[in-house]
Amino acid sequence: MKKITLVILLIFSMSCKNEKQNTEIQDSPKKVEQKDSFVLKINAVVEYDDKFVLHYLDDGQKNITTENSVTVQVSGSDQPQELRFQIKEEILPTRLFLSFGNDERQQKINFLTTELSYGDELISIEKEKFIQYFIPNQYVIYDNESITATTKIIGDQYKPRFDSRELLIDRIYLKF
Missing domain, CATH: 1.20.5 (Single alpha-helices involved in coiled-coils or other helix-helix interfaces)
Incomplete structure (x- = not known):
């Protein structure tokens, strides 16, 4: 018993x-929470191998830092390719700076489409309107007809870059 x-x-x-x-x-x-992140996708023909760096400013920042950047290596090709920059989770940038430049000090980029997304929201920029949202610096010659950027050397300096215009930042804040 x-x-x-x-x-x-x-x-x-x-x-x-x-x-x-x-x-x-x-x-x-059971679910892992998926947080929102900011993504910039540029579909372009990039003629030469290059390293593209998307720098961004966050609220209250005034200077570009390497911590606030995303790098994409690109192989030169005559075929379109996607450059995809994904910023850390839950950061909505206040400014964007797209810099590039290779050792050969020459580059030709034909911009096709550009998209910015944050979570489920999307901003699409047609190739003809790229220049309305991004301004080239003095090291970039931009041809409006062919939507092509060609780099140039000034003196001994070579620092090609596109900066976001206020119009783009305003659209980011309105949409996202």
């Missing part, structure tokens, strides 16, 4: 322990 009671108590305690474990498993979260 003692053995039967002991076996029943053992079975009962094991079943209670299993129920407790099942309850803990059911109470734990």
